[in-house]
Amino acid sequence: MSSAPQPAFTYADLFAGIGGFHAMLEHGGGHCVYVSEIDAKARDTYARNWIDPLPESSRPQVNTDITTATPAAGDVDVPAHDVLAAGFPCQPFSKSGMQRGMDEARGALFWNIARVLEDRKPAVVLLENVRNIAGPRHRHEWEVIIATLRELGYRVSDRPTLFSPHLLPPELGGTPQVRDRVFIVGTYIGPARVAAELAAGLKPEPVVPRAPVNGWDADDWRTEWILDDDSTITDLARYxxxxxxxxxxxxxxxxxxxxxxxxxxxxxxxxxxxxxxxxxxxxxxxxxxxxxxxxxxxxxxxxxxxxxxxxxxxxxxxxxxxxxxxxxxxxxxxxxxxxxxxxxxxxxxxxxxxxxxxxxxxxxxxxxxxxxxxxxxxxxxLTPHEAARLQGLPLEFTFGDQKDPASYKQVGNGVAVGAAWHVFRTHVEQNAADLPSRLVESVLGASRTPETAVSSTRPR
Structure with missing residues (x-):
């Protein structure tokens, strides 16, 4: 009896929402082994689109509260994986004593991510958050996050990677939405090497600039490209x-x-x-x-x-x-x-x-x-389905019979697929020498255009 083919790489999806990271990492050839999402309705939407269609043997482990899987002592209840992705909530860290690193991250949800990184040491960590996390009001939190990641052995820039999907052309997965988000992307090289590189003045730059890609003019976007035909919308009168x-x-x-x-x-x-x-x-x-x-x-x-x-x-x-x-x-x-x-x-x-x-x-x-x-x-x-398209989710994405307010909320909290893919792919390309070859080959071998891209449906 032949065994199932091994995926090019595996990933854990924390604070997973409705699956923005899942969409782009699957496109890159990855296989999800772990999902954590505390919101029951968002978790149901995630499962409906990304888990339920899979054969039972291929389904990821599902967690409903990451704090239960990341004890202060002992192993974390997360399987080994190559990439950790998380659109984590930003909670204020205590400034008591002005400590830094893992000790101070304790008590914030970022600490639970750090615990997984500490135990599992995935090759890449990919975090996403609102723009303000790198602003002056959160300078302390930002410094703690960067210090913690470096303490855990990740090469990471201390300057934010800020990007929006409207800066990408349609053929690279862009969508007509101004959505500036901070991405923190790191490669595991070990604490000693991180310290040595920093001592030598080798600080990585942000992964991508906040600028149009390939000469794309954002004013060329057309909202209509992400709209469904009115004749296909159930209960059109509702909108x-x-x-x-x-x-x-x-x-x-x-x-x-x-x-x-x-x-x-x-x-x-x-x-x-x-x-x-x-x-x-x-x-x-x-x-x-x-x-x-x-x-x-x-x-x-x-x-x-x-x-x-x-x-x-x-x-x-x-x-x-x-x-x-x-x-x-x-x-x-x-x-x-x-x-x-x-x-x-x-x-x-x-x-x-x-x-x-x-x-x-x-x-x-x-x-x-x-x-x-x-x-x-x-x-x-715009309908919830069109809002999902605005985030770069696929045409077949569905909210089932969920009420619209919950669907709009879930999309509004989500990750823009094209922007995340552009940042992740660029990071893998830049760090190829320090990443597993199977991961590099799979990601760089995948189409530059996510399967969810607007370019697959817009008028020619």
Missing amino acids: QLTDAEREWIDVWDDLVARHRRATGSKLPGFPLWTDHWVTESSLDPFELGAMPAWRRTILTKNARFYDEHRKVINAWFAAHPQFESFPASRRKLEWQARELESLWETVMHFRPSGIRAKAPTYLPALVAITQTSIYGPRARR
Whole structure:
């Protein structure tokens, strides 16, 4: 009886979410041996897409709380693996005593990752977190993370690798989403060699720069490339705009048109707050002086805008008496749509701070709340499946019968597949001499285009 072929490399997926790291590591030829995710609904989505389709003998070990598998003493309950990937939560570390390294990491979830690295020593560690983890407010946490990884024997840059999927062209796995994330990527070379390299001044650079790849112009993105045909969407009406929402847009769109006819130009880019459209001479300088500078600037600009376009604005108000009954947040507009001539040509967001309209190129970062992008030409919101596509997940990815708010939340917490693949592949290429040859050959032999890429479905 022949044994099953050995995978090129194995990996553990911690804080796994719905499988962004899984998608790109499988594309690189890896096989998942361990998954840890504490959120039951996210774990179900992960299993539905990545585990359940596998034969039972090939399924990874599933853990529901990594803290139970990483005791302070004794072996960790994680099998041996070549790559450890983790989109870990960032928790503040104690500053008591200003200690550094493993002792201080204790108590934060990063410590559980460190325990696995300490026991299993995978060849590569790949971590992902929000941009702020490397910012000034988290400088101490950042230093502890880097010091801990080096103490454990990983060659790692002390400068963050910051990257976003909108900087990648479609054929390399990019997607139309501005999603700046910090990646920390390290190769295991042992503590002694790490210390020697640092002593010799050999500090690795960030894996990739935050810059467009291969000359790609991010303004060439088109939101429509990640959209499904409306005819294929079950319960399409659930995502279409309500009558009230259409009215909000129609009324504002009339102002866009009136202003363009009167001036020949677009609306200004600062937030338009109609409740503060008064003459500049009526503004109280003492009240303005007591305000934060940002608010004072906006109110002054709005007053000047009203002074300059009073005739157009008053006629618009008169034509739409219902505008006064709109919710306060819908009486505000922020125009970022450049030279487009209608709100219905834009991508919109209904935010607590107002309606924001931008060109339908790349989208703002998905977040773990239901503040979903509205695609004006189709008068509807992105579906959870389209949000998953925006993260680079495959066409066949499914949330089953899960309720939409949970699906949007899971996608908003996820990892962008194309960005992660670009960073990981580049790191493997740069560190090939110190990595297992089977891992290097598999990753560098895989297509530069993840199987989930937008380029496989966008119009040619």
